[in-house]
Amino acid sequence: MAAALAGRAGKDALAAFAQAYRDYAREHPGRYDAARLRLDPETAAASAGVRHAQMTRALLRGYDLAEPDQTHAVRMLGSVFHGYISLELAGGFSHTAVASEDSWAWIVDSLDAQLRRSGTS
16 A cells, blocks of 8 residues: 555545555455454554554545544545445446446546545645
8 A cells, every 4th residue: 555655646646545455455355354354442553454544644635634524534435445345346346337447437536526625725
C-alpha cells in the first residue's frame, strides 16, 4: 500500500490505493479475509491495521478534509472497497455484460468526486 501511494495525490493516489486493495485481495484471499476479523484492542493496536489507517489518512490529505469528515471518509473508503471486493471475489458480478473493471473505475471516479466536494479547499 505504501508503494502504491508514494509520490501520488488526489485521484491518482485514490486509484492506486483502491487498486492495491483489490490486487492484495485477489493475490492473497485468505490473508485478506483474515485481515477483516475482529481483534482484541491490544492485538489491533499492534497490527498492520494501524499503519493501514494512517496510509488511508495520508491519501485523504490531498482532499483537505477536516474532522469528522476525514473519519467518515476513511470508513466510506474501507466499506466501499471491502464490499465491492467481497462481492467480486464471490462471483457476484459475473452475471452481467458490464465489465467489473468498468464498474470499479466508475466507483473510483465517484469516490473522488465526493471527496473533492467534501474537502474544505
